[in-house]
Amino acid sequence: MTTATSLAAELRRRITAGDYAYGARMPSVRELAERYKTSQQTAAAAYAALEGSGMVRVGRGREGTTVTAGPPADAHLGTFTPPDLTAAKAWRPANDRGATEATIEVVQTAATPEMVAW
Template sequence: MTANAIVAEIRRGIAAGEYAYGARLPSVRDLADQHGVSQQTAAAAYAVLSALGLTRTAAGSGTTVAAGPAADAHLGTYAPPELAAAKAWQASSPNSEVSEETYLVRQATAPAEWADWGIPEGAAVVERHRIRRVDGVPVQHKLTVLPYEIAARMPAGHEGIPPMLAPVGAPPVSPPAGTRMADWMGWDVNRTQCQITAEPMDSAAAEALGAPDGGPGFRVVSVAKAADGETLYVTVTTAPLHHRVTMEIIG
């Protein structure tokens, strides 16, 4: 058996749920014995699985599964021009249990690379980090970045902490029924630019997803702009290549 055949077999097992997220896989020696191959071939198979972001190898911990069954991490359903009727992120299977958690909110200084998003280097920003799960397995990391003056805005009639500055653990703040968050916040979004790439995951996304640092992933960057070109907010959604990232636009 070749290394690629071993990789294919383990990939099928992960996709089918036979190897649970976080489960420890056999040692290189045991894997070699199991398939009747050399330890070099077994090690090569694990190297490929790690490069694909499906496993993680750490000293003293061996090789563990870093992905769950393949999931369709749906970004949302949109029906222009009635964007208020859009459906938020969801799993493709109605039998799947989905959850979303904001685990980090912080003020920061924009690095130089964010200038491509229209956020100048050194600008005061607010970062909000979320993790999305399907059946308990992390499938998406979502970073939202807002210039501080945008994040600090208060919706009409709202009292207390500005919604975008609410700390982790605070009760969720939602706009009135039928109102988009952007409209409620008075952001006046004129257009949104999206970039979808496949590239190594950054450290924050990899850690949140339990994947190897720098492992391959989908990266969806959405930059919301006002009519005058001002950047209102940016979302960066990261998902392992093992999953799909989809959206539906109606009309």
């Protein structure tokens, strides 16, 4: 049985591979469900996941779903020179009341197989 996550991963792979070009219409939810032998709810959930990540735009009714992402492109964004930290001055609060700091614990966990596929 195909899950929404695995279906979204497959569609994402096909979009980035260029099988579905930027601006192309994707299959309807019904067609997608038939093609991947899954329910229409699963197909709609896969499209919702792709829409959330900016890969597609899901329209209502006859608008359908269109691809809003293209294949990865090489881009040179220039070079980065870090600032000279030896010349930096320590930060001080403007109101001289003193600074406070809050610490939040962050825990890293291993990725599930579904996350790896995505």
